[in-house]
Amino acid sequence: MNIARVIVDVPSQNTNRLFDYGIPEKFVNIVQPGMRVIVPFGPRKILGYVISLTDHSEFDKLKNIEDVLDITPTLTPELLQIGKWLSKQTLSFYVSCLQVMLPQVLKAKYRKELWRLTDEVLPEELTNIFAGRDIVNYQEFVNSELSYQQLRKYIDEGWVDVHYEVKSRETKKTTTMITPLLEPIELEEALIDLPKQATKQRTILEYFIEKQDPLPKKQLLSILNTSASSLKPLIKQGNIREYKLETMRDPYAHRDFERTLPFPLTEEQQVAIVPILHRLEEEKHEVFLLHGVTGSGKTEIYLQSIQRVLDKDQEAIMLVPEIALTPQMVERFKGRFGSKVAVLHSGLSAGEKYDEWRKIQRKEVQVVVGARSAIFAPFTNIGIIIIDEEHESSYKQEDRTRYHARDVAIERAKIHECPVVLGSATPALETYARAAKGNYQMLTLKKRMNNATMPSTELIDMRDELHQGNRSMFSRVLLDKLKDRINKGEQSVLFLNRRGYATFVMCRDCGHVKECPHCDIALTYHRIQERLKCHYCSYEEPMPNECPECESKTIRYFGTGTQKVEEALQELIPEARIIRMDVDTTSRKGAHERLLNDFGNKKADVLLGTQMIAKGLDFGNVTLVGVLAADALLNLPDFRASEKTFQLITQVSGRAGRQKLAGEVIIQTYTPDHYSIQLASEYNFEQFFKEEMNLRKAFNYPPYFFLTLFTISHPNQLKVQEVTQKIVYFMRKKLSEEADILGPTPSALTRINNRYRYQCMVKYKDEPEQRKLIQRILHYYEDEMKEENGLQITVDFQPYQLM
Ligand code: ADP
Ligand code: ZN
Ligand code: ZN
Numbered sequence: 162m163n164i165a166r167v168i169v170d171v172p173s174q175n176t177n178r179l180f181d182y183g184i185p186e187k188f189v190n191i192v193q194p195g196m197r198v199i200v201p202f203g204p205r206k207i208l209g210y211v212i213s214l215t216d217h218s219e220f221d222k223l224k225n226i227e228d229v230l231d232i233t234p235t236l237t238p239e240l241l242q243i244g245k246w247l248s249k250q251t252l253s254f255y256v257s258c259l260q261v262m263l264p265q266v267l268k269a270k271y272r273k274e275l276w277r278l279t280d281e282v283l284p285e286e287l288t289n290i291f292a293g294r295d296i297v298n299y300q301e302f303v304n305s306e307l308s309y310q311q312l313r314k315y316i317d318e319g320w321v322d323v324h325y326e327v328k329s330r331e332t333k334k335t336t337t338m339i340t341p342l343l344e345p346i347e348l349e350e351a352l353i354d355l356p357k358q359a360t361k362q363r364t365i366l367e368y369f370i371e372k373q374d375p376l377p378k379k380q381l382l383s384i385l386n387t388s389a390s391s392l393k394p395l396i397k398q399g400n401i402r403e404y405k406l407e408t409m410r411d412p413y414a415h416r417d418f419e420r421t422l423p424f425p426l427t428e429e430q431q432v433a434i435v436p437i438l439h440r441l442e443e444e445k446h447e448v449f450l451l452h453g454v455t456g457s458g459k460t461e462i463y464l465q466s467i468q469r470v471l472d473k474d475q476e477a478i479m480l481v482p483e484i485a486l487t488p489q490m491v492e493r494f495k496g497r498f499g500s501k502v503a504v505l506h507s508g509l510s511a512g513e514k515y516d517e518w519r520k521i522q523r524k525e526v527q528v529v530v531g532a533r534s535a536i537f538a539p540f541t542n543i544g545i546i547i548i549d550e551e552h553e554s555s556y557k558q559e560d561r562t563r564y565h566a567r568d569v570a571i572e573r574a575k576i577h578e579c580p581v582v583l584g585s586a587t588p589a590l591e592t593y594a595r596a597a598k599g600n601y602q603m604l605t606l607k608k609r610m611n612n613a614t615m616p617s618t619e620l621i622d623m624r625d626e627l628h629q630g631n632r633s634m635f636s637r638v639l640l641d642k643l644k645d646r647i648n649k650g651e652q653s654v655l656f657l658n659r660r661g662y663a664t665f666v667m668c669r670d671c672g673h674v675k676e677c678p679h680c681d682i683a684l685t686y687h688r689i690q691e692r693l694k695c696h697y698c699s700y701e702e703p704m705p706n707e708c709p710e711c712e713s714k715t716i717r718y719f720g721t722g723t724q725k726v727e728e729a730l731q732e733l734i735p736e737a738r739i740i741r742m743d744v745d746t747t748s749r750k751g752a753h754e755r756l757l758n759d760f761g762n763k764k765a766d767v768l769l770g771t772q773m774i775a776k777g778l779d780f781g782n783v784t785l786v787g788v789l790a791a792d793a794l795l796n797l798p799d800f801r802a803s804e805k806t807f808q809l810i811t812q813v814s815g816r817a818g819r820q821k822l823a824g825e826v827i828i829q830t831y832t833p834d835h836y837s838i839q840l841a842s843e844y845n846f847e848q849f850f851k852e853e854m855n856l857r858k859a860f861n862y863p864p865y866f867f868l869t870l871f872t873i874s875h876p877n878q879l880k881v882q883e884v885t886q887k888i889v890y891f892m893r894k895k896l897s898e899e900a901d902i903l904g905p906t907p908s909a910l911t912r913i914n915n916r917y918r919y920q921c922m923v924k925y926k927d928e929p930e931q932r933k934l935i936q937r938i939l940h941y942y943e944d945e946m947k948e949e950n951g952l953q954i955t956v957d958f959q960p961y962q963l964m
Contacts, residue, residue, distance in 0.1 A: 164218050165192050165226060167209040169202055172254040174943050180209070181218040183225040191309040192226065195234030195241055197267070199227040210259050212241055232313050232323055235263060235522075237539050239576055246572055252935060252956055253562040261562045262537035266515035272326040273299035278319055286311065287320060299323065325515065339392065340375035342402050351400050361391035369401065378403065418495040423465050427458065433604040434462050440580040441469050441544060448571060450551075450596040451584040453606030454844065455815025456613060456779075459584045463547050464497050466582065467528060471501065475544025475579075476527045480566055482553040483507055483532040488754040489779060494530045505531030505538075508753070533558060536566045536573070543577040546570045551583035551592060552808055554961045563957050567592075586815060586846075587808040590857065593850055594864040609819075616786065616817040616824030618842040620833045634729060639787050639827045643730075646785050647737060647766045651822065653785040654778075655730075655769040656813045657723055658793040666693060666704070670713035675705070679915045686722075726789065727769055742770035775812045781820035788813055791830040791838050799963050800862045803837040807849050810841035861901055861924045863959075869923040869931065870960035872908060874953045878917040884952065885919040888938060892923060895934050900925040909963065916953070 166179040182200050184192050192198065192211055200209045201224045208230070236244070240262055247258040260268060277283070277295045286307045291297055302312060315321050341348060352366045364385050382388060395401045426434060433451060440447050453459045467477040481490055486506040494502050503517040503526040520526045522539045529538045533556055536546075548556065548570055556566040567583065574581045583592055583601070596603040609615065621636040631637060646653050665683035666675040675684045677695035684693035686704065694701040708716045723743040730737060740760050747753045753773075760768045761780055768774060768783075794806045810828060818824020830838055840849040858865050871888055875881045885905035892902045904921030911918055925931065935956055945952040 162214040162216055163189065164215045164223065165198070165211045166213045166215060167198065167200055167211055167226075168256050168259065169200065170208040170210075170256050170260075171202070172257050173947070174940055177248075177254045177256075179212055181215075181220055181223055182209075183223040184214075185225045187309055188226060188229055189310075191229060191232070191313060193234050194238055195236035197230040197235055199230065200224070201227060210236065210241075210256065229309070232309065232316055233522075235267060235539075237541055239541070239573070240537065240539060242576070243537075243569065243573060247562065247564055247569070249932070250568065251563050251958065252932060252939070257562050261534070261558070261564070264515045264518045265511045266325055274324045274326055275299055275302055276322050276324045278322055281320075283320060284315065287315060296324075336405070337378040338375045338404055339378050339381050340402050340404070341369040341373055342399055345370045345373065348400065351398070359391075359394075361385070361387045362395055365391060365395060366400065418492055418499065420499065421493070421496040423468065423497075424458075424461055426461070426465070427608075427610070429606050429608055430458050430462055433606055434465060436602060436604065437462070437466050437545075437580055437582060438469055441466065441473070444544075444578050446575050446578050446580065448574075448581045448583065448595075448601040449604055450588055450592055450601045451582055451604045451606070452588055452593070452596070452846075453584065453586060453604075454609060454615060455586045455812065456609040456819045457586075457606035458610050459549070459606065460493060463549065463582065463584065464493070466545055466547070467498070470544035471498070471527050473544060475542050476540040477529075477544060478535060478538050478540065478546045478570070479528060479530045480535055480546075480548045480556070480570070481530065481532065482550050482555045486530075486532055487757060487778065489757065491530060494528065498528050501526050502528045502530060503538075505529060505535045507532065533566045536569045543573065544579050545582065546574050546579065547582045547584065549584045551585045552587055552589040552804075554805075557959070557961045559962055563955075563959075565959055587811045590804060590850065590853060591864040594854070611820055613818055613820065614823065615844050616814055616826045618814060618826040618828060620838065620842055621827060621829045622833045623829050623831050633733070634726060634789060635733065635787075636827070636829055639829065640733060642785055642825065642827060643737070643767065643787070644734060647734065650763075651784045652760070652763065652765070652780065652782045653767045653787065654774060654783055654813070654816050655726070655767055655787045655789060656775060657726055657769070657771055657789045658791075658809070666716060668708035668711060668713055669715040669717060671708060671711040673708055673710040673716075675709075675716075679912070723769055723771060730767070730769070737767055738765040739767045739769055740765040742768065742774055747773070772809075774816070775809060778816050779819055780816075781822065783817055783819070784822045784824050786813055786817040786824065786826045788826070788828045788830075791828045792832045792835065795832065795835060795837070800857070800860070801961070803835075803853060803856075806835075807837040807841045807846075807853075810838065811844065811846075814841070814844075866901070866924040866926060867958070868960055869925070869935075870957045870963065871904070871921040871923075872918055872953075872955045872957070873905075873920070874913075874916040874918045876916055876950060880952070881917045881919045884942070884954070885921055888954075889921050891938065892921070892934065896923070896925065896928050896931065900928055 163184045165182050165184055167182055169176055169180055180200070192214070194211050194213050196211045198209050198211055199206050206227055236259060241259070244255060244258040244262065247253070248255045251258070275290070275297050277291055282288070283291060286305070290301055290305050290307065316323070343351065348366050348370045352363060352370070355363055355366070364387065365381070368381070368385060378389070378392070392401070392403070396403055433453075437449055451459055451462065463479060467479065470477045479494065483506060491504055503520045505514060505517050509517065518539070521529055529535050529540070531538070548567060551567060558564050570581050588596070592601065595601045619638065621638055623636065626636050643653055666686050667673065675693055677684055677700050679695070679700055684695055684702075687694055691704045692701050693704055705716060707714050723741050724745070727739055727741045730739060740756050742753070742756055746756065757778070759765060763782065788810060791806065791810055794809065795802050799805070814826040817826055828838065828842055832838065836852050837849065840852070857863065862868070871885070873881050873885045873888070875884070882905055889902055889904045892900075896902065901924040902921065903924070905919045906921075908918040908920050923931070939954065942952055942954060946954065
């Protein structure tokens, strides 16, 4: 096997195939499928991924592999296979599909190092390279006598490891440390030399005469109750030294998680878990839908299923939506499985993510809890894949490789012959329909834990409030109940739907709305910087003093952001202690966790927030949930608007009355008669499913039909129309009679960043030729799509964002 078949990192139609390269002597037995290599390509040297090895090539003169980037493969054979499948499914380039599976670090610029992993005496060749150091530049190995084959052996035996040090701008977390430079006795001399009035400096020296260990500067200053200025002269005189220490990258390493034991399952849980455990034993693939109301103990079922998988020495992938990756959720998994758990979420730095990923790759952990991309965890012996809140749209990637984590999960589970558990209180219609038909096995939890009842709900018609003279954003009922909770020492959660409630700027005289000059969308007012920003491009401008149209001074911001709600509430109930959670208050690292802890420790009466508080929170003292604008989502141009509304109301309501105390939900709406709001307030998923299915059927939407969405964009509007028109004609001509081809239609966001956007939607049941046809279209426009700022055609199978 001296030939490697390689996918090169040039995403284009022409290069979307395997290229053969010779394997030079020094890399024999080193190069393996799944490794990243450097290969000559035309005049350049570029990155490539080895897909397979072979003895024969149809070409005679092969160029050789220039260098190998990994000593152990980054992608497993199974992931290579998944990559190929993904590229067919999404019509993305194979190389893009491989890259989507890897942590960012491996795509960024980094420095490679060799790390010593043990204190034992190293084998001689290694001793020569390390020469007493713990970390050496990888290049020192390359320049040494040691062969790749030998290095690999030492890595396998655990002496050393290759480490990637990211050179990104992302700052590593460091702590400033202070350490004494002199022996205690010398410090005492220095102390004598200090002027009597330099009391602060004296305390510092006295401290280090007592204790010689370095400690964080902050800590030192707080212990001694002094400021940084007293350190300076001591540093200058060389008594002490200041230096930076890289803080541990394991984000949870410093935390002890209280170990939890499995609960004895309730009868309902028992009935639900048996079929899952059964499949685990048989090592057979099957998809389960665990449909359980909020607080019914789904997570406990996940935990105990995973336990069984670990007992069999297998591995588990646990997906949760990004916003549900709260410390509370992580705690439950860390609490049960301790250091066997890796956590992957967007709050981690690239380096931290890479470290977690490495733990998976090195088999130091058996469980990964993570958001969407954790579905690509490089485990090799997967025993179960679980997706919590499976209906969440964040499982769908919306750019480049437009995959859905649920599809990848099922595909991987087929290969590993293991079960998939999809859990939700409000499953996606597609999923529920499949379970109803028997394609998935349905498991149901109807009761909440601890005999808790679902909270009682009340719909408040905000139009009535207005007619009766209440112009505030709080109904009288909600206000009364909030006050009542504060009096009783109970807590409330207020939910504001962000997306429907952006704060835009409007002139009260002429009605002029400030829009982005590049996108057809109102600018959003940002209070702190007093600026208007576009959420689709990076455009921003200062808040104007007068209306650009009529020069009136009455230009104001409208709509309600969380901040405005907070102010209004504070005015109405001055004694309320409010914690606000939104993008602004949680952008700092750890802020999310701190705010939730404060709320959990009853440092506030009201938790006010956006989508990010809708999920996963489990606080026993919360007895009231208020939904401020239930229908904000209903008016979006999206066939899933009702479904999303139903899901959101159900999720938010689920935050109340989870333990001993009963809960109550107040839903404020302008459309109290809408079926999704009505049925959500009654927790009637089955009826909602029926009604919504009827509509989907009537309008040819999923799950009755599949959708393919083309979005075509270009700076020139005529050009976009023309291309879209052509695509529509072509698809109409080639697809069967049964397919429904809509378009050209301007997208709901017609212009973004000075580019016009049109779309074509295909609704179909079975079109086996469809992908080939689309490939032909993409091929036809390939040259135009290469031009900078030229034509763009994106194709989304299973679109979630229709705008
Ligand atoms: P879900 O995931 O369906 O929202 P959870 O798993 O969070 O529900 O369960 C709700 C609460 O009930 C949690 O506090 C959990 O610890 C507790 N719980 C779950 N299963 C049991 C059980 N069998 N016995 C006692 N308490 C349980
Ligand atoms: Zn005006
Ligand atoms: Zn814009």
